[in-house]
Amino acid sequence: MDYEAIINNLPLYFEGLWVTIQLVTMALAIGLCLSVPIALLASSKNILVKALPQAFIYFFRGTPLLVQMFLIYYGFGQFEALRESFLWPIFREAYWCALIAFSLNTAGYTAEILRGAIAQTPFGEIEAAKACGMSSATIYRRIVLPSAFRRALPAYGNEVIFMLHGSALAGVITIVDLFGAARIVNSRYFVPFESFITAGLFYLVLTFTLVWLFKRLEHRWHAYLRPRET
Amino acid sequence: MLDLHGYFPFILKGMVVTIEVALGSLLIAVILGMLGATAKLSKSRVAQGIATFYTTIIRGIPDLVLMMIIFFGGQLIVNDIADKFGWGYIDISPFFAGIVTIGFIFGAYMTETFRGGILAVPRGEIEAGYAFGMTSKQVFFRITLPAMVRHALPAFGNNWMVLAKTTALVSVIGLQDMVYNANQAGGTTRQPFTFLLVVAFLYLLITGVSDIALRLADKKFSVGVRRA
Numbered sequence: 001m002d003y004e005a006i007i008n009n010l011p012l013y014f015e016g017l018w019v020t021i022q023l024v025t026m027a028l029a030i031g032l033c034l035s036v037p038i039a040l041l042a043s044s045k046n047i048l049v050k051a052l053p054q055a056f057i058y059f060f061r062g063t064p065l066l067v068q069m070f071l072i073y074y075g076f077g078q079f080e081a082l083r084e085s086f087l088w089p090i091f092r093e094a095y096w097c098a099l100i101a102f103s104l105n106t107a108g109y110t111a112e113i114l115r116g117a118i119a120q121t122p123f124g125e126i127e128a129a130k131a132c133g134m135s136s137a138t139i140y141r142r143i144v145l146p147s148a149f150r151r152a153l154p155a156y157g158n159e160v161i162f163m164l165h166g167s168a169l170a171g172v173i174t175i176v177d178l179f180g181a182a183r184i185v186n187s188r189y190f191v192p193f194e195s196f197i198t199a200g201l202f203y204l205v206l207t208f209t210l211v212w213l214f215k216r217l218e219h220r221w222h223a224y225l226r227p228r229e230t
Numbered sequence: 231m232l233d234l235h236g237y238f239p240f241i242l243k244g245m246v247v248t249i250e251v252a253l254g255s256l257l258i259a260v261i262l263g264m265l266g267a268t269a270k271l272s273k274s275r276v277a278q279g280i281a282t283f284y285t286t287i288i289r290g291i292p293d294l295v296l297m298m299i300i301f302f303g304g305q306l307i308v309n310d311i312a313d314k315f316g317w318g319y320i321d322i323s324p325f326f327a328g329i330v331t332i333g334f335i336f337g338a339y340m341t342e343t344f345r346g347g348i349l350a351v352p353r354g355e356i357e358a359g360y361a362f363g364m365t366s367k368q369v370f371f372r373i374t375l376p377a378m379v380r381h382a383l384p385a386f387g388n389n390w391m392v393l394a395k396t397t398a399l400v401s402v403i404g405l406q407d408m409v410y411n412a413n414q415a416g417g418t419t420r421q422p423f424t425f426l427l428v429v430a431f432l433y434l435l436i437t438g439v440s441d442i443a444l445r446l447a448d449k450k451f452s453v454g455v456r457r458a
Contacts (some may be wrong), residue, residue: 062437063430064398067409071430074416075423165292172294172402179295192302196295204290 005189006198009181016181017202023177024167026099028160031106038107039114040140053111060108065166068105073097073173098170106163113155117148150221157214161207168203178202234428237415241425244408245432251328251397251407252436256390258333263340270345281341288338294399296335301327301403328400332393339389347382348374380451387444391437398433408432 006013042053060068076082076091090096121144129139171179182199186192219226234241269281288296305322312320351374359369401410412429416422 168292
């Protein structure tokens with residue numbers, strides 16, 4: 001085992017860690033913002049309204065993240081019009097392409113989680129809100145969404161961890177995230193075990209932190225579901 | 231219209247590799263999952279510990295990182311062993327490494343799925359089996375296994391869909407699956423978008439067909455269960 005190469009390159013790993021954290025947090029934030037309107041439209045009863053958001057969800061959940069990322073990074077360059085437009089500086093950069101792919105992917109998964117949670121809203125709650133004279137916008141804001149967010153929390157925790165793991169794909173398109181850092185160390189010193197296991201340990205720590213964080217969140221948000229302390 | 235410049239058979243050849251890798255790793259995952267579930271439910275502390283370690287590590291580390299550890303690291307180990315016995319250089323094929331890695335990863339998810347399925351089998355059915363004088367092996371194969379399938383099927387289906395999509399990663403270690411071939415064809419024809427989009431739809435086809443198959447299986451294994 002050759003630990004020297006790892007210790008000398010620890011700064012590179014920490015740079016990678018920072019890129020991974022950036023990509024994952026931004027993708028999750030953008031994805032969450034996109035997913036709420038998509039989930040609301042997808043739970044509509046009108047087939048014209050729900051067709052497009054459901055196709056979006058179906059596409060992003062049904063195809064590999066790697067293919068989605070390649071489509072944006074390698075694929076979009078095929079279009080002359082895009083190459084000459086003002087958007088090209090964004091689609092030329094691996095970093096932004098990865099961020100766009102991750103955001104859309106997590107938006108698809110999160111929208112499906114939210115759609116499921118919205119569909120499970122107890123009918124009585126909506127009936128009660130209507131009886132109180134709330135408008136349908138108020139019902140969504142006060143009743144449906146808050147309880148749907150609560151129900152979606154455990155599944156969303158899993159999605160966040162999947163996103164963290166999926167973000168390793170960024171290393172494939174030359175971004176120096178945690179996985180990219182391990183790849184560089186491996187190609188310089190040929191220490192596959194040490195380099196990738198080090199990255200793996202970083203990911204393990206991140207995963208456990210997230211699991212702990214979501215446990216805390218569930219403790220708070222699901223307080224009303226806990227058995228009463230005696 | 232969609233012009234693939236005669237590369238469609240090339241993509242389909244990659245699709246065959248994708249399906250082979252997916253089915254091969256599914257087989258390994260099911261075997262490992264059964265072993266893992268048995269270990270987790272056994273009374274042996276050691277077996278429980280090993281199975282828990284396995285599932286925790288796998289679920290904590292990205293599949294791509296695991297694949298690199300097994301592909302590059304496995305290569306080193308095999309050659310160290312081969313050196314000691316004087317076998318000369320052994321090359322691990324990406325196909326083999328891909329199947330082993332993905333099988334190993336999804337074995338951990340299957341462990342949890344099967345464990346849940348076995349726990350959901352009513353205790354009385356197993357007791358009844360013993361009361362008829364069956365050996366524990368007979369009880370497992372005649373009672374527990376057929377009864378758990380129904381409970382494990384939905385999660386099993388999810389795992390399979392995720393597994394099928396995970397096979398795309400083998401293109402990173404150089405296996406010529408459909409993503410790899412699409413990148414090749416896209417590069418030569420300068421139409422990467424077209425080819426990757428075709429591949430995306432082929433994945434949707436695979437998941438779509440699996441979905442129908444799983445629904446039929448669910449119907450078959452839920453015979454005699456009343457649903458609201």
